Amino acid sequence: MAHRILAITTWPGLIVAGLVTFFSLGTLLSVGLRADGFSALDPFDWAAVRFTVVQAFWSAALSIAFAIPVARALARRKFWGRKALITLLGAPFILPVIVAILGLTAVFGRGGIFSQVLIWAGLEPISIYGFHGVLLAHVFFNLPLATRLLLQGWAAIPAEQFRLGETLNFSSHDSFYHIEWPMLRGLISGIFAIIFLICTTSFAVALTFGGGPKATTVELAIYQAFKFDFDIGKAALLASIQFVICGVAAVLSLWLHLPQAIMAGHDRVVQRFNISRVDIRMLDFLWITLATLFLLLPLSAIVIQGSQSFFLLPETVWLAAGRSLVTALGSAVLAIVFSLALALAALKFRWLEGVGMLSVAASPLVMGTGLFICVFPFIDPANVALLITALVNAVMSLPFVLRAIGPAVRATEARFGPLSDSLGLVGWARLRLVVLPRIRAPLGFSAGLAAALSMGDLGVVTLFARPDGATLPLQIYRLMGAYRMDQAAAAALLLLLLSLGLFYIFDRGGRANA
């Protein structure tokens, strides 16, 4: 197959690979070089390292523990709204962290519904700050992810196995141990690793719910070392530790088996037999109800609280929304260009897709710090805050985007490559007439994902932005800090609508008339 390769040039992909490598590894290096000697880590920093690992461990363990009964109930029950609930389970992936935090505060915070119920029952209300709050937020985000991944596992069990179980007179208990548990055993470690990885990079959750010596993640410690102490040496050292933690978790999650397609649909209800007993039915519906409430109550709280003062939002919020929108759209364009260039070049050099996945192990705050150091001698970093935010967001979304676009590009080339070659379709014409139209759906999905992730990002921008240059998530954080909770809720509602709206428009655009 000697002539089939140079249909589209590979240099854009190689340039992007260089860029991603610089963002993931080069920024770390530049932080390290700029450090004037490594100041030793104090006990506070070690506490941060310990907290990062411990909270990530428990976040992953609890998310999976709750996801198993929820996924099991969803897999074997048919009910009105099932499809909507499964769609809802996909929402936290693109939900801005700050919105979820406000919603969780409204439900579980001091004045929230949950605390009211506890007080009414004569119990102490729980505290949403510190370890508990961080776990709560992480389970909120990752329980749905774990549930969707496990649902795929249930859908993959052949129906014949349950039929066989029926002929062998299996009880519900027997089915679990002989049929369902073997499937779970294969999946759980992979799901655990991916959730662990996600939680180790937690910044916005720790920034709002955490803090203090007992609940600071490494990411938050980097931010504090940089922003408050301007101790670049310590920031660099913490950044290296963060890179190792993420790297180990990333290698584990790549190595362990994981079902593909995080956002894929799963509508099949597996035909089951021994589940009609009333107590089993009650239990299933209890889990489904609890999971639904857990997801819906915080979101509803934002909608209800936010809509009251939605039209009274100050101009600063609308300006911040405008900046966020520009950043999100820019980030989506960059993510698409980067991933497309990488995926096309990866047809020839397969390892290039691996380069695109590098940012899985990188920390956005390390990237931000490194870029700050790189641009600082030339321009005021605050002038390019949005550009850097868009770039970092694009690079951070590459691992997800590439998973959608890479296989689609390969499939298109496998199916239409020979025909395109024989017609002399090369270069730009090949891209415009063959590749792009064939991968429209994953392209739209990816653009929506990248835009929504960037829209809701509260990370690197905190390092750079001027007081009058905030993005919408940062503006909400500032409103929260000033205890203007009504405005914060209204702004959160706006952010929620913008994020979901961006995702919906792009995803829909990719699928229309396809």
Next chain:
Amino acid sequence: MLNLTDVYLRQDDFELRANLTIGDGRCVAVMGPSGAGKSTLLSILGGFQTLTSGRLTWHDADISDVPPSQRNVAMVFQDNNLFPHMTAFQNVGLGIAARLKLRKAEVDRVNTALDAVGLAGLGARRPSELSGGQQSRVALARLLVQRKPLILMDEPFSALGPAMRLEMADLARDIAERTSATLLMVSHDFKDVERIADDVIWVEAGVCLPPQPLSEFLASPPSGFTDYLG
């Protein structure tokens, strides 16, 4: 004139040898048992596979290392001949300009080609809105506008019913004659071959025999042929 001089291809434990000449304007059927190397022969001619050794010449020019898009070859594959997201018109238009920027005269040529294969007025349809036979006609219409001197077809109509297949074989031969092209068609159906072929290339066990006129081939068929017919 297409010359294969000591052509040899090795791929893992598969081998193919050919030493033969195909005359201009001939309509040649490529036959042989499954896995013998018929499709590989076409891939070599189309430029999708490079030779391990040997030489491929077209009118005395060595084309052994010329990439597919630079060869004067048009191909019809077994499937995936049409881009499903393009209209019939666009799929044919690709045969003139890969960028699909067509001048007025070229638009007329595409429409004439669609008329010639019996698809007048259906240019705006996408492949999914056409029947299997109509989809084959679109691929054949593209051959008309491509005007390549060598047409390679790899079981192009195997998805169609017998009557439709004969009709398409006739149309393919007609198109080859109109564009004065040499036509090589891999086929499994002896009826198609009898209907349109001037010559037969028999491929068996990794060896391509030189083309023989159909009547001679039938008068003294190779030993594998009787087994093949069953």
